[in-house]
Each structure stands twice: as C-alpha cells, then as structure tokens.
Amino acid sequence: MYEKPKILICGDKAVTVEFGDELSEECNKRVIIKLYRMFKLKKIEGIISMIPTYRSLLIKYDPFKITYYELIKLVELYNNNDTEKEEVKAKVYEIPVVYGGEFGLDLDFVARYNNLTVEEVISIHTKPLYRIFMIGFTMGFAYLGGMSEKIATPRLEKPRTEVKAGSVGIAGNQTGIYPISSPGGWRIIGRTPIKIYNPTAENPILLETGNFIKFVRITEDEYRKIEKEVQLNRYHVKIYDYNDYKS
Known part of the structure; x- marks a missing residue:
C-alpha cells in the first residue's frame, strides 16, 4: 500500500x-x-x-x-x-554530441573549474543514462537527472543573448539540451545536430518524460553529416528499449 x-x-x-x-x-x-x-x-x-x-x-x-x-x-x-x-517499457534516446570548440564554448572552463581534463569531462558526461524528469521551460526542454557531481558547474554570471538550438549545457548539477535558439546562462559544452523540437514533425517534441537520454560523442565531420541528413529528413534518432539497453 x-x-x-x-x-x-x-x-x-x-x-x-x-x-x-x-x-x-x-x-x-x-x-x-x-x-x-x-x-x-x-x-x-x-x-x-x-x-x-x-x-x-x-x-x-x-x-x-x-x-x-x-x-x-x-x-x-x-x-x-x-x-x-x-x-522496462521506457525508451533510451541516443543523442549524438560534438564536444568543445565552436560547439562547446565553455567546455574548457568546466574542466578547469572541476580540476579535470577536457577528455575527463567528456567521459564523465557521456557515461550515465539520464532520466527525463519533466519537459518545460521551452518547447521540448528536458530536465534531466543523473549527472555526476564531478562536473557540476555554476551558471554564467551574465547569460548569453542567444544559445544555438541543440546546445548541450551544464548548470549546477544539471545538464540539458536547448531545443530552440534562445537566451541562456548554462555552460555550453557541446551541441547535437538533431532536432529536439521540430514544429513540422508529426510529433514535434522528440523526448518524453520518464524515458532516458544517452549522450554519444561524435566528431565534427560526423556532426556535419548528420546535420545534412536531418535537414533532408533522412536521419532517424536511435531509440532503444530501456531494458535491452541496460543489459
């Protein structure tokens, strides 16, 4: 009971x-x-x-x-x-992310703040399955649970006027993806080429509460390739059964 x-x-x-x-x-x-x-x-x-x-x-x-x-x-x-x-009926979305450089302007800061190397930050960030607790703030913005305290980093003191859609950031002990371009104060460590929010799609919001996200590191060349496939509506996000993925 x-x-x-x-x-x-x-x-x-x-x-x-x-x-x-x-x-x-x-x-x-x-x-x-x-x-x-x-x-x-x-x-x-x-x-x-x-x-x-x-x-x-x-x-x-x-x-x-x-x-x-x-x-x-x-x-x-x-x-x-x-x-x-x-x-066991939950799903796992694999989200490809290119880290650092022009795509992750704050990755170096996150590493320095936590006394880690850039590679260590990426390794820690891509390790967990992140539970989607809820969707809110902007269309398709997922509040995730499960990020390691090892890479927790405070927000920017002065938010940026524009953060590009697909940007992956850290704020405190949370991580998330900006589904649309918008102002934001999260520390940006990377970007995904997939559309988290697509108003022309049958299901405009890709992610759903109660499911999970797995960040997968990709190269810049892979990013450009996937980006083109997304623009041509040829890219399909990899989605797995939670139970199968865990095993």
Missing part, C-alpha cells in the same frame, strides 16, 4: 496529483509509472491532457464524461497497483 497522494483542485476541469515534496527519482517514478503511463495506457474517456512534473501530475478532464470523484478513484487505484515493472 503506497502513501496516498495529495489532490489539489485546479478549477472545475483539472486536478493536480502531488506525490511528495522532494525532487527525487523515486517520487518521479510514481508520477510517471503509477499515473501518467497508466492513464495513457488505459485511454480513460474524459481525460483531455496531462502534464507530468518532477513530483506531480496535472490532469485536465471533461466533467461531462468523467466526474471528479470517478477520477480520484482511478488515481487511488493506480497508485496502489504494483506497476514497478513498467520501467
């Missing part, structure tokens, strides 16, 4: 289900596995949309198709189900 989540009423057509106060992998798993994926799998009539965060799930619903009380009963039911094995 799991702890009962807190239900917050958001107007007459939405509720927020809170699973805790801490930012932890365990809390996020309950958000994604217990509710978000289960509601998607069951295709509950009346559920209009859902927005998962680090520790909560906002559910927008049609009260003419499902009542508040019916919705809460489903929340309690799925919360108490033993669905931990759902983790």
Whole structure:
C-alpha cells in the first residue's frame, strides 16, 4: 500500500496529483509509472491532457464524461497497483554530441573549474543514462537527472543573448539540451545536430518524460553529416528499449 497522494483542485476541469515534496527519482517514478503511463495506457474517456512534473501530475478532464470523484478513484487505484515493472517499457534516446570548440564554448572552463581534463569531462558526461524528469521551460526542454557531481558547474554570471538550438549545457548539477535558439546562462559544452523540437514533425517534441537520454560523442565531420541528413529528413534518432539497453 503506497502513501496516498495529495489532490489539489485546479478549477472545475483539472486536478493536480502531488506525490511528495522532494525532487527525487523515486517520487518521479510514481508520477510517471503509477499515473501518467497508466492513464495513457488505459485511454480513460474524459481525460483531455496531462502534464507530468518532477513530483506531480496535472490532469485536465471533461466533467461531462468523467466526474471528479470517478477520477480520484482511478488515481487511488493506480497508485496502489504494483506497476514497478513498467520501467522496462521506457525508451533510451541516443543523442549524438560534438564536444568543445565552436560547439562547446565553455567546455574548457568546466574542466578547469572541476580540476579535470577536457577528455575527463567528456567521459564523465557521456557515461550515465539520464532520466527525463519533466519537459518545460521551452518547447521540448528536458530536465534531466543523473549527472555526476564531478562536473557540476555554476551558471554564467551574465547569460548569453542567444544559445544555438541543440546546445548541450551544464548548470549546477544539471545538464540539458536547448531545443530552440534562445537566451541562456548554462555552460555550453557541446551541441547535437538533431532536432529536439521540430514544429513540422508529426510529433514535434522528440523526448518524453520518464524515458532516458544517452549522450554519444561524435566528431565534427560526423556532426556535419548528420546535420545534412536531418535537414533532408533522412536521419532517424536511435531509440532503444530501456531494458535491452541496460543489459
């Protein structure tokens, strides 16, 4: 039996289900596995949309198709189900990244700040599987968990007015990818040629909450080649089953 989540009423057509106060992998798993994926799998009539965060799930619903009380009963039911094995259904996106040079303006600083070599920073950054805790800030921006404290680095004192789309950065103990060109204060260590956000695609946002990212180092020549394939809509991001990838 799991702890009962807190239900917050958001107007007459939405509720927020809170699973805790801490930012932890365990809390996020309950958000994604217990509710978000289960509601998607069951295709509950009346559920209009859902927005998962680090520790909560906002559910927008049609009260003419499902009542508040019916919705809460489903929340309690799925919360108490033993669905931990759902983790094996998660996906791993391989994200190719060229590090340093014009693509990673702050890589040298990150290395110096942490008393590491550039090669050590790259090795540490490409080692983990990063869990996608939530999507937000800008279209497709993934908040990732799992970066090593060994390469944690403070943000820029003065943010840049433009960070190019695909830039991979570090801010504190977090790492992430800029899906569009925008202002930003993260320390940029590399760039991926793939489009994290593509408004013309069938699914505009590539990444999905609850899945994982694996950064894979590529050369500048490989970057240019993939970039051209992306422009011609010929490049397909490598996506693996989480369980197969781990094994």
